[in-house]
Amino acid sequence: MSELSISDSAVVPAVNAQKRKKKRIPLLVMLSLVWFAAMIIIAIAADWIRPYSITAMDLKSRLVMPGHPQHWLGTDEVGRDVLSRLIESIRVSLLIAFGATIISTLLGTTVGFLAANFRKTVEQVVLTLADFQAALPFLILALSVLAFFGNSMMLLVCLMGLYGWERYARIARGLAISASSQGYAAAVTQLGAKQSWVYLRHILPNIASTLIVSMTLTFPEIILLESSLSFLGLGVQPPKSSLGNMVGYGREYLTTAPWIMLAPAFVIMFTTLSISILGDWLRDKLDPTIR
Incomplete structure (x- = not known):
């Protein structure tokens, strides 16, 4: 009896330690979360933390190198502060990315639910459009639309919102069909609930985790x-500035003033990398098959 109690007391701390290890967030994920949170804070507080106006010129301070007391990241060829333009570019790029991701998610999920509900003709139309969207190079489509209709922030966000909707449509359709075949959805329908209520109240929460992970991949x-x-000159237009706009502008001064291009390039690289790491971590946490 004493041997069993001793062995049990030794197993319990080991189990608790294993549970704490599973709950611990990896260092790389924590760093990614901190970076992405910092980007969001910078985007929200851009007007308060930006030291200069993005259009303010100082010809006496042209091409100042990073480390200057008044210009931490240097200046460009007309004396504009690179840090101020970088902060504004982070806000504009994140605004476009957030808006486009939300539009893409809502559009794809709605279309996927319609295909799962009506089936037959509607489903075939949705799947055909999804195949067409997946086969067409989106960059060429975006270049054609922007070149024909001109540039505006609203048009750019809506156009970016068409990117990736077919993924959400396929995911929402497949998971909605699977959930509808289960007992709880049929039981709610037999009780007199509307089909739209069943999808929004019962099916959508069950597939939300998969959609969230897909959003972190699309973002x-x-x-x-x-x-x-923006690098090609058809994105955000002056006087506004975005990360791609800064990279495209700074490529002309890569040999004389590389900091103009390198600062936004590093922000693009670390932001996309951090979101990808967070997406992989969320997928591992929310996927029941992995657990």
């Missing part, structure tokens, strides 16, 4: 896509 892709369009 950095939209940042890179917006950066590519």
Whole structure:
């Protein structure tokens, strides 16, 4: 009897230690979370923490190197503060990425639910459009639309919102069909609940974790896509500034003033990397098959 009690007392601390180890957030994930939170705080408080106006010029301080007491990240060829423009660019790029991701998620989820509910003709139309969207290079489509209709922030956000909707549509359709075949959805329907209520109240919460993980995968892709369009001159237009806009502008001074391009390039790299790491971590945490 005493031997059993001793062995049990030795097992309990080991189990508790193992549980604490599972709950512990990896260092890389923590660093990614801190970086992404810092980007959000900078975007929200940009007007208060920006030291200068993004259009303020000082020809006496042209091409000042980083480390200057008044210009921590240096200046460009007309004396504009790189740090101020970087802070404004973070806000604009994150605003576009957040808005486009939300639009893409809502559009794809709604279309996927419609395909799962009506099936047959509606489902075939949705799947055909999804295949067409997946087969068409989105960058070429975006370049064509922006070149034809011109540039505006609203058009850019809505256009970016069309990126990746087919992923959410396929996920929402497949999971909604699977959830509808289970007993709880059929039971609620037999009790007289509307189909829209069943999808919003019962099916959507059960697939929310998968959609959230998909959002973390789409978000950095939209940042890179917006950066590519701005780099090519069809994204955010002056006097506004975005990360891709700064990279495209700084490429002309890569040999004489590399800090103009390197500062936004590093922000793009670390932001997309941190979101990707957080997305992988969330997938491992929310996926029941991995647990």
